[in-house]
Amino acid sequence: MPPAIDAPMTATTGDPIGAAVPRAATRLPRAYYAAAALAPFLVLAVWGAMLLASPSTPALARVGQPAPDFALADLDGNPVRLSDLRGRPVIVNFWASWCGPCVEEFPLLESAAAAHRGDDLVIVGIVFRDRSEAAREFLARMGVTWPAAMDPGEQVATEFGIIGPPDTFFIDRQGILMGRQIGQLSAADLERGLRSITGEE
Numbered sequence: 001m002p003p004a005i006d007a008p009m010t011a012t013t014g015d016p017i018g019a020a021v022p023r024a025a026t027r028l029p030r031a032y033y034a035a036a037a038l039a040p041f042l043v044l045a046v047w048g049a050m051l052l053a054s055p056s057t058p059a060l061a062r063v064g065q066p067a068p069d070f071a072l073a074d075l076d077g078n079p080v081r082l083s084d085l086r087g088r089p090v091i092v093n094f095w096a097s098w099c100g101p102c103v104e105e106f107p108l109l110e111s112a113a114a115a116h117r118g119d120d121l122v123i124v125g126i127v128f129r130d131r132s133e134a135a136r137e138f139l140a141r142m143g144v145t146w147p148a149a150m151d152p153g154e155q156v157a158t159e160f161g162i163i164g165p166p167d168t169f170f171i172d173r174q175g176i177l178m179g180r181q182i183g184q185l186s187a188a189d190l191e192r193g194l195r196s197i198t199g200e201e
Helices: 030-053 100-115 132-142 152-159 187-198
Strands: 071-073 079-081 090-095 122-127 167-171 177-182
Touching: 090 100, 090 187, 100 122, 100 132, 100 187, 122 132, 167 187, 177 187
Parallel strands: 090 122
Antiparallel strands: 071 079, 090 167, 167 177
């Protein structure tokens, strides 16, 4: 019978290597569990504080107040300035080629442009988060005649409080914002907005 071989011992405790470690030795301090439970709340608190501390630009567009002026360039590089349109009723429409409702409301806007040509109505499109190539193709496909301006940096969209297209603003001859339609225009919405800026009943 071969002689029994003693199991090697650990240097610190004298326990055999591979021996089961008592359950009590694996328990972590209660403070560890408390810190782990509080960590997500601390992260949220820090994140919220950072949001509150970060500067933000409030929307300047208010119905009944002068519309925020802007100076942009259209897809052909021509300047588009709202202040140059003073004395004429203006519709400012924020849109994008990927915007489904924009497809539905563009024919309404085109009809309004034709019907109110005698009122010197101006429609200005502002492209929202889209590529100029896609915007140009969209305009050609829809047969649009009014200017469409790019908004690099989204400064104008921020001043008008745009979250997503379509969003339409009705500005009278004095440059006062008379109405806003968030979301797709219906024929009734458009007619109501036109009455507010052309003076027609």
